[in-house]
Amino acid sequence: MSSQRLKxxxxxxxxxxxxxxxxDAVSVAFPKIIQSSKxxxxxxxxxxxxxxxxxxxxxxxxxxLIGFMNTVPxxxxxxxxxxxxxxxxxxxxxxxxxxKLNKAPNTLGGLQVIITKKNQRKGYSKFLIAxxxxxxxxxxxxxxxxxxxxxxxxxxPDMSMVDYLHLKNENKIYDPWIRTHVDSNAKVISICxxxxxxxxxxxxxxxxxxxKIKHSGYHQxxxxxxxVYIHLDSNKGEYxxxxxxxAYE
Numbered sequence: 001m002s003s004q005r006l007k008x009x010x011x012x013x014x015x016x017x018x019x020x021x022x023x024d025a026v027s028v029a030f031p032k033i034i035q036s037s038k039x040x041x042x043x044x045x046x047x048x049x050x051x052x053x054x055x056x057x058x059x060x061x062x063x064x065l066i067g068f069m070n071t072v073p074x075x076x077x078x079x080x081x082x083x084x085x086x087x088x089x090x091x092x093x094x095x096x097x098x099x100k101l102n103k104a105p106n107t108l109g110g111l112q113v114i115i116t117k118k119n120q121r122k123g124y125s126k127f128l129i130a131x132x133x134x135x136x137x138x139x140x141x142x143x144x145x146x147x148x149x150x151x152x153x154x155x156x157p158d159m160s161m162v163d164y165l166h167l168k169n170e171n172k173i174y175d176p177w178i179r180t181h182v183d184s185n186a187k188v189i190s191i192c193x194x195x196x197x198x199x200x201x202x203x204x205x206x207x208x209x210x211x212k213i214k215h216s217g218y219h220q221x222x223x224x225x226x227x228v229y230i231h232l233d234s235n236k237g238e239y240x241x242x243x244x245x246x247a248y249e
Contacts, residue, residue, distance in 0.1 A: 007059050008058060010052055010055055012053070017063075018063070018064075021064065022068060025065065026114065030223070032208055033223050034198075037198050039088075039089045050096075051099075054073060054135070055071070056132060058124060058131075068113070069113045069128045071109060071110050072109045073099075073109070074108075076145070080143070080145070086194050086195065087243045088192070106141055108135065108136045108143070108145070109145055110144065112149075113125055113128055126180060143248065143249045145248075148243060148246055153175065154223055154224065157220055165191065165244060186246040186247065187246060187247050187248075187249070188246055191242055195240075195243035198241070201236055204237070205230055213232065213237075216230055226239075226242060
C-alpha cells in the first residue's frame with residue numbers, strides 16, 4: 001500500500017462512476033435502523049450541496065473509490081467536555097444552522113468514515129483521518145470533533161456504553177474503531193447518550209424488525225447498539241443511539 005499512488009478528491013471533483021461508488025458504499029455500510037434516520041434523510045442533501053469541499057474521498061491508482069470521510073464545519077466556542085449529549089444529530093443541525101446564520105466556522109465535525117468492502121482492514125481509515133486533520137489545519141480550525149459509532153458495540157446491545165468503552169482484549173482497547181482513533185492521537189471526551197434519535201409507529205418497527213411486536217418494553221433490533229423501547233398502547237417506539245465524542249486538537 002503506497003500513499004504515493006493514492007489521491008484525495010472532494011465531492012465536486014468526483015466522476016459519475018465514483019459518485020455511484022460512494023452512494024453504493026453508504027447504502028451497505030449501516031444497518032436499516034440507521035438508514036431510517038429522518039435527520040439523515042432531511043439534511044444530507046444540504047450537507048453535500050453546501051459543504052462539498054468538506055467531503056473527502058480517497059481514490060486508488062485505478063481511479064476507484066477506496067473510502068471517504070464526510071465532515072462539516074461548525075462554530076463551537078465551548079469546552080470539549082460541554083459537547084452535547086445529542087452528538088451526531090446535533091452536529092448535523094449545528095452545521096446547517098451555523099451556515100444559514102453565516103457564523104464563521106472554527107471547528108471540523110466528523111460524521112462518518114466508510115471504507116469500501118474490498119479495501120477494509122488495510123489501514124485506509126488512518127489515511128482519511130490524517131487527511132481530515134490536514135483539512136482542519138489548512139482551514140485554520142481549532143479542533144476536530146467526532147461522535148464515533150463503535151464498530152462492534154452492536155454485538156453487545158445490553159452492555160452500557162460506559163462498560164463497553166473500557167472493554168479490553170489482551171490489554172488493548174477492544175473496539176477497533178475506538179482503538180484506531182486513540183492510536184491516531186484522538187482524545188476520548190464523553191459518551192453522547194442520545195447521539196441519534198429514531199422513532200416511528202409500531203408498523204415502522206415491525207417492518208424494521210421483520211416480525212410482529214407482541215409486548216411493550218425493550219426490544220433488540222438488528223444493527224442497533226442498544227435496545228429500542230416499544231410502547232404498544234401509544235403505538236410508538238423510540239431509539240436513542242449512544243456514540244462516543246472524541247477530539248483531535
